[in-house]
Amino acid sequence: MPTLNWIGKEAVVTHDKEVPFRLLRKVKSASVGDNSQNLIIHGDNLEALKALMPYYVNKIDIITIDPPYNTGFEGWIYSDKVNSPKIKKWLGKTVGSESQDLTRHDKWLCMMYPRLKLLKELLSDEGVIFVNIDDNEQAHLKIIMDEIFGEGNFEHFVWKKKGGAGNTEKIIGTLTEHILCYFRNKKAGIFNYRNIEREYKLKDEFGPYNLGGIEKTNRGAYKRETMRFPITDPKTGKKFYPKENMRWTIGQDTVEKMIKNNELFFDYEKNKVYAIKRPENYEASENVHYNLLLDVGSLATAKNELQSLEFDRELFDTPKPVELIKHLLRISSKKDSIILDSFAGSGTAGHAVLDLNKEDNGNRKFIMIEMEDKVAKDITAERIKRAIKKYDYKDGFEYCELDKPLFNEEGQIEEECTFEQLATYIYFTETQTNIDKKKISGNFIGEYNEKDFYLIFKEKGKNVLNKSFLNKIKKSNNIKVIYADRCLLDENALDEMNIKFKQIPYEVERY
Numbered sequence: 001m002p003t004l005n006w007i008g009k010e011a012v013v014t015h016d017k018e019v020p021f022r023l024l025r026k027v028k029s030a031s032v033g034d035n036s037q038n039l040i041i042h043g044d045n046l047e048a049l050k051a052l053m054p055y056y057v058n059k060i061d062i063i064t065i066d067p068p069y070n071t072g073f074e075g076w077i078y079s080d081k082v083n084s085p086k087i088k089k090w091l092g093k094t095v096g097s098e099s100q101d102l103t104r105h106d107k108w109l110c111m112m113y114p115r116l117k118l119l120k121e122l123l124s125d126e127g128v129i130f131v132n133i134d135d136n137e138q139a140h141l142k143i144i145m146d147e148i149f150g151e152g153n154f155e156h157f158v159w160k161k162k163g164g165a166g167n168t169e170k171i172i173g174t175l176t177e178h179i180l181c182y183f184r185n186k187k188a189g190i191f192n193y194r195n196i197e198r199e200y201k202l203k204d205e206f207g208p209y210n211l212g213g214i215e216k217t218n219r220g221a222y223k224r225e226t227m228r229f230p231i232t233d234p235k236t237g238k239k240f241y242p243k244e245n246m247r248w249t250i251g252q253d254t255v256e257k258m259i260k261n262n263e264l265f266f267d268y269e270k271n272k273v274y275a276i277k278r279p280e281n282y283e284a285s286e287n288v289h290y291n292l293l294l295d296v297g298s299l300a301t302a303k304n305e306l307q308s309l310e311f312d313r314e315l316f317d318t319p320k321p322v323e324l325i326k327h328l329l330r331i332s333s334k335k336d337s338i339i340l341d342s343f344a345g346s347g348t349a350g351h352a353v354l355d356l357n358k359e360d361n362g363n364r365k366f367i368m369i370e371m372e373d374k375v376a377k378d379i380t381a382e383r384i385k386r387a388i389k390k391y392d393y394k395d396g397f398e399y400c401e402l403d404k405p406l407f408n409e410e411g412q413i414e415e416e417c418t419f420e421q422l423a424t425y426i427y428f429t430e431t432q433t434n435i436d437k438k439k440i441s442g443n444f445i446g447e448y449n450e451k452d453f454y455l456i457f458k459e460k461g462k463n464v465l466n467k468s469f470l471n472k473i474k475k476s477n478n479i480k481v482i483y484a485d486r487c488l489l490d491e492n493a494l495d496e497m498n499i500k501f502k503q504i505p506y507e508v509e510r511y
């Protein structure tokens, strides 16, 4: 299989292993409700994904990400502290447009590669990742994802994001974007069966259908006064006009054709006209999903959604519509799936999870990560807050900051680290699986592969393995791995009790 090489690749292939493990700190004042298990994390996703590992390795069911597209105009900054002279000179500098910056693609690949590696480790065996991308990086992304996830696990979706070309598009109007999809282990039966009636919620004598908007903004590059003509309902003669500052997306000829084919719906309550969209014949099959995503919201829908929650509609260049993410979740999620978006932006993924839960009484959970100071709290979390209020969603979320590294500068365990945090971390480094918190009992933190694990930490006085501790050990034939600051038992006593002592912090594995 061909692989891709770029400047800096050799320095980042194992960078995920070098990132320090940090603690997460919950910020109650920025959270909504108690214990919803939905998380919004403020921080760089490389460190945040690493921090999630002891809790979620191999447990995330669906990942939907929408990374910077590397258009040359986004002003994203490559700031991963990779220890390589080639890369060090890139740090903290804005990644500019192609003409000013010939290493734009190298930097983007250096940024994405270690993150994709961590995302793969977080995915469950039946998990799926969806990555939104446009043509700036699609080809590169496909090759590195083939390398990381395996080319046999690939599927490809195409999302129709808009109905017409913008004024910068001179030769080809690009109406679509890619969604690269990789299964952790591709096989039939991972995706849910389709349900036409669910996708097309309305029904008349001709079968199920949906309504789609036919208005768009009439400002700036989109201004077309000729597209502001009246549309007449042939049944009543009533004339409908586009709203102020809006215009139709279809011309007079198309309107006439659609009226003839009974494809327009006149909504007298809202004083609006909609297109009637019916499933095509080829969509009749229930067990095949199609990779062409036509009626799942557009860029304009996504901007309207932000506007309806009282944000500026131009907050993000490329927000995703809730319906697009809901569609991907309908295909792929179970009612109790955990969904991760590590490039959260305006928080569409979390909104989609809450909305789908409301629709089908599900209990899906979301984790979203956003790096920008100005975005995480005031946009990502605020959007979810407003959506919960407006649409009466039952769940809340916990807002977390990335906290100090677990090991401080002297190599000691950070003072603020709690017993449960260290237990979770140690159990993970010992077993590569997640701790079952319900099994923690006193100093016992769990068992795995005929080993019992104990942690003596945050004790009043000293964290010492001594004779009196032996009374706290469960009777079993398992090896007892005991973490403590000091051990006052001699070798014979340890052998007799089948104990392996590990000294904190020196024998706590750096993950």
Ligand SMILES: C[S@@+](CC[C@H](N)C(=O)[O-])C[C@H]1O[C@@H](n2cnc3c(N)ncnc32)[C@H](O)[C@@H]1O
Residues within 6 Å of the ligand: 043, 044, 045, 046, 066, 067, 068, 069, 076, 316, 318, 319, 320, 321, 342, 343, 344, 345, 346, 347, 348, 349, 369, 370, 371, 372, 375
């Ligand atoms: C294209 S936007 C996502 C838009 C989102 N899907 C929506 O619907 O609004 C990408 C987001 O990822 C964030 N981001 C970029 N690099 C990141 C990183 N290393 N860690 C966390 N967030 C990051 C950016 O700040 C930006 O908000």
